[in-house]
Amino acid sequence: MTTEELYAYYLKNPVISTDTRNISNGCIFFALKGENFNANQFAAQAIEKGAAFVVIDEEEYSTDNKCLLVDDVLTALQKLAKYHREQSNIPVVGLTGSNGKTTSKELINAVLAERYKTFATHGNLNNHIGVPLSILSIKPDVEIAIIEMGANHQKEIELLCTIAQPTHGIITNVGMAHLDGFGGFEGVKKGKAELYNYLKQTQGYTFINRDNSNLLEMSANAGLSKLIYYGTENGNTIKGTLKSSDPFIEVDWTNHEVTTTVKTHLTGSYNFENILASICIGDFFDMSADDINSGLSKYEPKNNRSQLTKTETNTVICDFYNANPSSMTAALNNISVLTADKKVAILGDMFELGAESENQHELIAQQTENNDLDEAIFIGKYFYSFKEKFKGTYFETPTEAAAYLKENPIKNSLVLLKGSRGMKLESLLEYL
Template sequence: MTIEELYGRYKELPLVSTDTRNITPGCIFFALKGEKFNANTFAAQALERGARLVVVDEAQYAEDERCILVSDVLLALQDLARFHRAQLNIPIIGVTGTNGKTTTKELLHAVLSQRYKTFATKGNLNNHIGVPLSLLAVDGHTEVAVIEMGANHQREIAFLSAIAAPTHGLITNVGKAHLEGFGSFEGVKKAKGELYDYLKLHNGVLFIQGDNPHLQEMEKARQIDQVVRYGFSADNNIVGQLVHANPFLTINWRLQHEEVVNNVSTQLTGSYNAENILAAAAVGNFLGLSASEINQGLEAYTPTNNRSQVVQTATNTVIADYYNANASSMAAALDNIAFIDANQKAILLGDMFEMGDESYIEHQKLVEKAVAITAARKIFVGQAFFAHQYAGAEFYETTEEAKHALQARPITHSTILLKASRGMAFERLMEVL
C-alpha cells in the first residue's frame, strides 16, 4: 500500500493509536516495536477492541483485509504524518530548547486559543513517535498548531523538523542537559540549532530571546531573514519587565517604541518563566492578537504536571518543579528561591540524570550554590549529590531515606523548592510536606 493509499484510509476517520490500552473505536492502530515489546503481537487484540485497521510489519500478523502490511511500521507512521502535514496550509510553530519548552508550548496554546482554533502537543509527545502522533491529531478545523520537539542526540531536531515543517519556531534556551547524548554544551547548541537551520532554509519566522547571548550567536551564524526578538532590553520587539515573583509572576510588557504597558498577573512561578511569557506575547502579537487577548491567555494559564507548579499543603507552599532537571534549570530554580520573599525557606534537590562525564562537577556546583542561599533546611537526595557533603546541609542517598528524615523532622510554615530529575520520584516527598 502506498502512503497516498494509507492516507486515504486515514482520512476516512482520522484517528490513530499505538497503544491497545487506549483504542478509540474506528482508529488505525500502528503496531510499533521497541527494545522490550513488539506490538505486532497485539494486532488482533487491537481489532477486537475496536480498531478499524492495523498496520503491521510482520506478515504472520496480517490475518485479513483489515491488516495493512508495511516494511516498517514506525517509518509508515512518520511518512503518514509528513504527508498529512503537507496538506495543512496553516502556521505551525516548532518549539524546542533545553528548559521551558513544554511550559512555553502551553503558554502559546493558551494565548493563541483566544482567537484561533489551536492545537498543541499533548503532554510531552515530542520525539520521533510523539511528533508524528501530534501532527496526525491536527484536524482540518485547526487554524494554528504548536508542535514541541525534544532531542537527546544530534540530527534529531533536523529529523523532526522535516516531518513537522514548522513555518515559525523558537528555541527557549540552551543549557547543560542530555550531555551523554550531546557530548558537550557546544553539542547541545549544535543540536538545538537544527531548528534555526530549517527556518533559514525554508524562509521561516524565528522568535528569539534577544538578550540570550548563546541564541544570538546561533542566529547570527545563520543570518535568518525574519526574526522577532523578545526580552528585557529596549532593543527587542517585545520588551518585558519582571515586576514580582513572590511566588507568582507579575510582568509588564510592551511593544518596542510604544508607551502602552501591559501588566499581567500570572499563575506561574519561577522568575525564569518571565521570558517564556514574553515568547508567548511575541508570537501572539505577530499572529495578530490584540494585547487584551494576549493578556487574557497569559493570565488564564495554570501550570500542571509538576512544572513550575505552586502547591499549597497544610502548612507549606511548595514549588513543585520535579518533572525534570538539568544543570541550567537547577541553577535557575535556585536563583528563583533566593529571589522570593518568604519568612522561611527550604531547598530539596534530587539528582540530575544523563549528565555524563560532567555529572560530578555539575552536582558540586549546585551544592555550593544552594548552601550559599539563606534557607532553614537544605536537603540533597541521590547518589550524585551524596558525593558532596557540606556542613549545614543534609544528604540522603535515596528519596525514601529523605522521606523518613522529613517524617522525623517535618518542615512547616515554609516556602519549599522541590526539584529533581523525574527518576528520583520526588512526588513521594509531597506526602510529608
C-alpha cells in the same frame, strides 16, 4: 502499503494509538517496536479491543484484512504524519530548547487560543514518536499549531522539522541538558540550531530572545533573515520588564509605544522570558494587548513545572517534572529571592549528564550553601557522593527520604521540590 494508501485509511479513522491500553473504537493501532517489546504481537489484541485497523511490519502477525502491512511501522508513522502536514497550509510554530519548552508551549497556546482555533502538543509528546502523533492529531478546523520538539542527540530536531515542517520557530534557550547524548554544551547548541537551519532553508520566521547571547550567535551562524526579537532592551518588537515575581510573575510590556501590565499565575522569575516569548508570538499574529493579557492571566500551570501548591502546612514549588543544571540553578536562585519565614530545597539527581555528572552535581550542592536556605535535602547517588563535603541531609533513594520526612515533618515552609523525572519526587509530596 504506500503512504498515500495508508492516508486513505487514516482519513476514515483519524485517531491513532500506539498502546493497547488506550485503544478507542475505530482507531488505527501502530505496532511499534522497542528494545524490550514488539507490538506486532499485540495486533490481534488491538483489533479485539476495537481498533479498526492495525499497522504491522511482520507478516506472520497478519490475521485478516484489518492488518495493514508496511516495511517499518515507525517509518510509516513518521511518513504518514509528514504527508498529513503537507495537506495543510496553516502556520506551525516549532518550539525547542533546553529549558522552558513545555511551559512556553502552553503559554503560547493560551495566548493564541484567545483568537484562533489552536492545537498544541499534548503533554510532552515531543520526540520521534510524539511529534508524528501530535501532527496526526491536528484536525481540519485548526488555524495555528504549536509543536514542541525535544531532543537528546544530534539530528533529532532536523528529523522532527521534516515531519512538522514549522513555518515559525523559537528556541527558548540552550543549557546544560542531555550533555551525554549531545556531547557537551557546544553539542547542545549545534543540535538545537537544527531548527534555525530548517527555518533558514524554508524562509520561515524566527522569534529570538535578544538578551540571550547564545541564541544571537546561533541565529547569526544560521544566516536567518526573518527575525522577530523580544527582550528587556529598546529596539525589540516586544520589550518587557519583570515587575514582580514574589510569588507570582507580573510583567510590564511594550509594543508600538504602548505599555501594558499582565499578572500571571506562574512562579519563578526564570519564566519571565517564556512569558515574553508568548507575548511576542501573539503580537506577531495580530492579537491585541487585551487578548494577549487575557490568555496569560487565565493560564494556570498544572504539569508540575513551576507549580505552586499549598499543602496543609507548607507551600511547595512543584518543579519535579525534569531537571538539569541550568534549570536547577534558576530554581535555586528563584527561591532565594522569594519571601518566606523558612525555606527548604529538596533536590533529586539530574540525569543524562554523562561525563559532567559529578561536576554538575557538585556545583549545585555547593550553590545551596550560597542560597538563602534553612535546610537542603539531597536525594540520589550523585548528590549522595558529596554528603561529606557540603552541608545538608543526604539520601540515596526517595524511599529513604520519605521515611525521614515522615519522622521529621517540614512545617510552615516554602519548599522547592525539584529533580529529574526518573527520581519520582512526586512520591514525597504527601509528606510535605
